[in-house]
Amino acid sequence: MKKDHINYLAVGSFVLAMLALLIGSLLYISGRGDATDIYYVSYTDISGIHDGTTVTYGGYKIGKIESVEPVRNETETRYHITLGIRHGWAIPSDSTAQIVSPGILAEKTIEIREGDNKTMLSPGDTIKGLPAIDMMAIMNRLSGEFEELADGDIRPLLNKLSHYLNTIGKDLNTKIPHITENTSSLLVSLNESAMRLNELINAENRQHLHSLFKNANTMSESLITLTRHLNETGEKVDHLLNQSHHLLDDNSDDIRQAVIDMRRSLETLSQNMNAIVHNLNTSTRNMNEFTRELRRNPSAIISSKPPVEKKE
Numbered sequence: 001m002k003k004d005h006i007n008y009l010a011v012g013s014f015v016l017a018m019l020a021l022l023i024g025s026l027l028y029i030s031g032r033g034d035a036t037d038i039y040y041v042s043y044t045d046i047s048g049i050h051d052g053t054t055v056t057y058g059g060y061k062i063g064k065i066e067s068v069e070p071v072r073n074e075t076e077t078r079y080h081i082t083l084g085i086r087h088g089w090a091i092p093s094d095s096t097a098q099i100v101s102p103g104i105l106a107e108k109t110i111e112i113r114e115g116d117n118k119t120m121l122s123p124g125d126t127i128k129g130l131p132a133i134d135m136m137a138i139m140n141r142l143s144g145e146f147e148e149l150a151d152g153d154i155r156p157l158l159n160k161l162s163h164y165l166n167t168i169g170k171d172l173n174t175k176i177p178h179i180t181e182n183t184s185s186l187l188v189s190l191n192e193s194a195m196r197l198n199e200l201i202n203a204e205n206r207q208h209l210h211s212l213f214k215n216a217n218t219m220s221e222s223l224i225t226l227t228r229h230l231n232e233t234g235e236k237v238d239h240l241l242n243q244s245h246h247l248l249d250d251n252s253d254d255i256r257q258a259v260i261d262m263r264r265s266l267e268t269l270s271q272n273m274n275a276i277v278h279n280l281n282t283s284t285r286n287m288n289e290f291t292r293e294l295r296r297n298p299s300a301i302i303s304s305k306p307p308v309e310k311k312e
Contacts, residue, residue, distance in 0.1 A: 035087035036063060037123035041097045041110070045132055046079045048108035049099055055083050057112045062086045065110065083110070083127070091127065092117045099132035108132075 046068060055063040063085040070079050085091070094115030101108050112127065121127065201209075248255065269276075 036084040037087050037089065038066070039083045039085055039091070039121065039123065040126045041081050041083060041129045042078050042126070043081065043099065043129050043132065044076060044078055046081070046099070047132065048101070049081075049110065053107070054109045055085065055097075055112065056109050057089070057091075058114060059111070062089050062112075081110075085123075091121045093119045093121050093125075095121070095127060096130050097127045098130040 049065065049068075051065055051067060053065045054061055055065065063083055066082040066084045068079055068081050070077055083097075091112065092115035094117040095112055096115070097110050097112045099108055100111045
C-alpha cells in the first residue's frame, strides 16, 4: 500500500510539473510572462485587428494589443487601443503606428515606424496613429475602376478596331489582285528599262563618258586656275584704283587748275570759232582756185609774174 502512495505521488508531481511547464510555455508564447510598458493609439477603423494582435517595430515583434475600447464623440466613433510594449523599448516621440498587412493573406499587425526625434515617449503616452492600408479594399476599388474602364473605353475601342480591321481586310481582298497586276507590269517595265540602259552604256559610250568626265575634270582644274588668276587680277585692279585714288587726292589742286585752264581755252576758242571758220573757208577757196589754175596751166608756177602792186 505504501508503495502505491509513492507511485501516485510521483505521477501527481510529474503531472503538476508538466502543467506548470505548459502554463509557462503558454505565457512565454503569449508574451504575458514578460514585463511590458503600456502605450496608447487611436483609430477610426480597426478592421482586422483585435486583442492579441501583434505589434512590430521595423518588422520586429515588440508586443501586442492588450485591449480595444470604442469611444463615441460628437462626430465619430474612435477606437482607443492599449498596446503592451516590451519593457524599456525606446520609441521616439514623432513615431507613428499604422495598421498594416505584411502579405495579402497575412494577419494584420500594428507597425510602429521609428521617428527622428531625439525625445523618447514615456510609458502611458499616446502614439500617433495613421489610417490603415486595406489592400483588399484597394484591389476591389482598382478592380471596379478597371471594369469601368473596360466597359467605357476599351471595349468600344476594340469594337472600332475590329471594324477597321475588317474594312481593311475587305479592301485588301479587293485591291490586292489589282496591286499584284500593277506590280507585275512595273517589274516588266523596269526590266525593259534596264535592258535599254545596258544597251545604251556599251563599251564605246563608256569610253565617251570616261573622256567626258576627264574633260570635265580638266575644265574644273582650268576654272580653278582661271579663278586664281582673276583673283590676282582683281587684287591688281584694286591696287591700281587705290593708287589712282591717291594720285587724284595728291594732285587735286593741279587737276582742278588744268580743268579751269582748259575751260578758258575752250571759251576763247568758242569766241573765235566764227573767224577761224571764215578764214578756213577763204583759204579753202583760194586753194581750190590755185589748184584749178595749176591743172589748166602747170607752167604758171615757173612763168608767172609777181602780182602788180596796186598803188594807193
